[in-house]
Every structure is written in structure tokens, then in C-alpha cells.
Amino acid sequence: MLESYYPVILQALTAIGFASVALGLSVLLGKKGRRDGDKDTVYECGMLPIGNDSPRFSVKFYMVAMLFVLFDIEVVFMYPWAVQFSELIAQSSAALYSILGFISILAVAYVYALKKGALSWND
16 A cells, blocks of 8 residues: 555655755855845836835726636536546436536626626726
8 A cells, every 4th residue: 555655755755855956056056145235125127116015906807806716716627527528427417417507607607797897897
């Protein structure tokens, strides 16, 4: 039983070893720089950092981002079903009805978001 974990343990040890060696070599061979005021200032694409540190974004931006993440994650849940589709249908047609229900709930949520104007940038 434990023998089946040897490749995973070997890969983890290799990754940790490589990262340790790379960091150690960069510390040993890296160029030592002097710190001064110019190097410690904030650099924003050639512009002086004057004013607010971050601009205010519209709530619409966050709504679209959250809806994208929500629908994207729900589509990811459909992938395993699509991979096993032929085997699931061979066993029972309940798998087809379950995904149709899932897609219909997604469609209702999408229509609701459209009706509420969550995906409209004009307002």
C-alpha cells in the first residue's frame, strides 16, 4: 500500500530540493546591492505616485467579476459529467435529468442577472 505513494513522495522531495538549491544559489551567487532612497521609492510606470493609492471601481465591475466566477465554477462542475456521459446514461437516465435540472437552474440565474442589469455596463 505504501509503495504506491513513492512516486508522489519522490516528486515532492525533488521539488523541495530544487527550490532549496535554487534559492541557496541565488543567495550565494547573487549580486549584493546597496539600498538608498531612490531604490526604495514606489515606481508606477514612470509616473510619480501622487494622490490616492488606488482608484475607485464601480460596483458593476465587481458584480460582473463575481458572476463570471460563479458561472465559471458551475461550468467546471459539468466537465466530469460530460467525461462520464456515455457510462452514466448506460446505467440510468437519471444522470441526464440531473444535468438538465442543473443547466435549467443556471439558465434561470443567468436570465435573472440579465433582468436585474448586472451585466450592463451603461448604467
